[in-house]
Amino acid sequence: MNEAEFLSGYDPASFCAVAVTVDVVPLTFHENRLRLLAVRRTTHPERGRLALPGTFVRADETLDVTAQRALREKAGFDTQVEQFGAFGALKRDPRMRIISVAYMALATFDRLEPVLNDDRMLLALDGSVARGANGRKIPLAFDHAEIVGTALSVLRRDLDSTAFSFGLLPPAFSLRELQQVHEAIRGQSLNKPAFRKRLVESGRIEPTGIRETDKGYRPAELYRVRGTDNA
């Protein structure tokens, strides 16, 4: 039997024992904290509970494209996404066996603010615990709390080696803002002069020559990620 004959007699359905979804962890930085965008489920199972935006993977779309579609359809906005793992526990979902590929999506608060409503809420992240506006702990659907926890670990792990975390900031940002983001991600305060020197001399950012305005005090110089051309 040659390869063409083999493929023509092949039945894909017989290998379809599990379904695949993508779940996205949409994060932003607002009022000095990392925050998670969660969407309320409108269908069973876990109807009414807050969950990560997610969707089934279609046969003709890559995982990255599925993640972007989940973000657009469920969270209502677009941004860059980054894969960080796959979750495949047996009872993750009561419907059937579902494996989920997990993505992070980072955006500035002004991108998210217009899409927020009662069914699409921003939760404060206190470590990996999600809290509502009143400070009460909010349980997430399925194993989504675990996925969020892993996302935060990965964000922390890659903070100094990838440019991904700059997604939490606008194209031009002050060193103070950047330091606040790093402090929120790492969960500890950092030394100011050391942080400045390290980041500027790393070559990862560069001054724009522009300064803050309307601050009531000395305006800071704004920086941008090197290699980004925000024309």
Next chain:
Amino acid sequence: MNEAEFLSGYDPASFCAVAVTVDVVPLTFHENRLRLLAVRRTTHPERGRLALPGTFVRADETLDVTAQRALREKAGFDTQVEQFGAFGALKRDPRMRIISVAYMALATFDRLEPVLNDDRMLLALDGSVARGANGRKIPLAFDHAEIVGTALSVLRRDLDSTAFSFGLLPPAFSLRELQQVHEAIRGQSLNKPAFRKRLVESGRIEPTGIRETDKGYRPAELYRVRGTDNA
């Protein structure tokens, strides 16, 4: 409609647009180099070509268990596995849309040596290029070269923060062997006193009180991973 009614009318097959496999990157350290265990494919597609050991995920097994089964059935040995990503390009496999969750498996050479044969070969890794015994470059099936490349990046990234890479060494090892492994993974030579101080003072390893034997020169003290109880 309540949740029970919803679930009873649910058709899992309608969401089964893609299949899921696990592919394992089995690595070892031998003769001062990182080496990859590849298995020859006995069926279409890509029959006869070397590939990573992999298998379809069954409905009743977790991803970790699938990885261990792939390793046992295809590579012929058991060891610890570690997930590092998911690969979902559209034309990865000519049969159908397949998403693969990728794992690494690290073992000492003496565990692998007994299972090697003409269809289960050890390839030298030169950067992320696989080479046969004669030094010729060996193409891997599907997108497996890309998966191996990612595995090596991840191994390098996590070298100093996780204990996983100790899987390439026996339970008791000399600092020289450990340094050789680190040098092979990082692809650069390291300073001996600095390496010693850093590793010993990191608290990640501890002396066993036992020394090498039969070396023809001064025997080195053997160390073990702290927290491991190799009784």
Next chain:
DNA sequence: TGAATAGTGTCTTTCAGACAATATTCT
């Protein structure tokens, strides 16, 4: 004793933390 590698000491450089001084902008 010689060969070979183990293990250590020292100097230097680099980098981060602590702390404080100076600079700039707005009210």
Next chain:
DNA sequence: AGAATATTGTCTGAAAGACACTATTCA
């Protein structure tokens, strides 16, 4: 001028690289 924050300078200590020295085992 005063408030508030930006930005920089200096000191100090920790850690890594370079290099060479001493130690130990076996043949």
